[in-house]
Amino acid sequence: MYIEPTSHTVNSMTGDLSNSTGRYRKKISDLKGIYADHAKFFALCAQDPDRIVYDVCEVRPKAESGDLIFGTTHMLPGKVGSEFFVTRGHIHACANRPETYYGESGFGLMVLESPRGDVRIMEVTPKTIIYVPPMWIHRSVNIGDMPLVMSFCYPVDSGQDYDVIARSGGMAVRIVENGLGWQAIDNTDYKPRTEEQIQAIHATQD
Numbered sequence: 498m499y500i501e502p503t504s505h506t507v508n509s510m511t512g513d514l515s516n517s518t519g520r521y522r523k524k525i526s527d528l529k530g531i532y533a534d535h536a537k538f539f540a541l542c543a544q545d546p547d548r549i550v551y552d553v554c555e556v557r558p559k560a561e562s563g564d565l566i567f568g569t570t571h572m573l574p575g576k577v578g579s580e581f582f583v584t585r586g587h588i589h590a591c592a593n594r595p596e597t598y599y600g601e602s603g604f605g606l607m608v609l610e611s612p613r614g615d616v617r618i619m620e621v622t623p624k625t626i627i628y629v630p631p632m633w634i635h636r637s638v639n640i641g642d643m644p645l646v647m648s649f650c651y652p653v654d655s656g657q658d659y660d661v662i663a664r665s666g667g668m669a670v671r672i673v674e675n676g677l678g679w680q681a682i683d684n685t686d687y688k689p690r691t692e693e694q695i696q697a698i699h700a701t702q703d
């Protein structure tokens with residue numbers, strides 16, 4: 498009648514999680530339309546379409562409201578032109594569901610954007626917890642030259658809306674290498690959300 502408690506070991510270097518219930522991988526060729534430099538993107542895909550950008554390993558108990566999903570994201574280092582490797586990014590389909598991320602190894606950023614276009618950029622370093630509040634679009638970026646491993650935890654009934662970013666022409670900022678380190682630059686393709694689009698996101702809350 499009660500769910501059995503479980504314990505899981507995180508390999509901070511590889512992101513492997515013991516007794517996980519699922520995993521998936523995103524290769525460079527899965528990430529079309531995300532990066533600004535299309536020519537460099539297609540060149541990378543032609544060179545090695547199977548180049549791994551990130552792996553997710555998770556524990557997903559039965560979908561009962563009130564429960565959690567938790568796991569790890571392991572991102573390889575790399576760039577498309579000057580733009581660092583990123584995850585697809587999303588807002589939770591039920592947008593008022595929050596999330597935490599914990600830095601296991603490597604150096605990264607969490608780029609957050611509110612429906613109205615406010616941007617926050619948080620550094621993800623080992624032993625740092627990042628709180629992603631309800632209603633924020635979130636995307637991870639590996640700004641280092643080694644893998645970035647993070648663990649995460651969020652409510653089981655969150656879901657992911659990946660189109661929210663594409664509908665606006667990307668997130669408001671892109672994270673690029675500038676010779677000294679990382680820099681956030683404006684995404685020139687970005688179209689701020691209309692009031693109607695903002696209200697549609699708000700309407701997903703329960």
Ligand code: S6P
Nearest residue numbers: 553570584585586587649651657
């Ligand atoms: C899910 C959570 C993470 C990401 C993972 C990959 O809500 O934020 O598990 O799924 O970091 O990112 P993405 O944007 O491809 O789902």
Ligand code: ZN
Nearest residue numbers: 589596635651
């Ligand atoms: Zn999420």
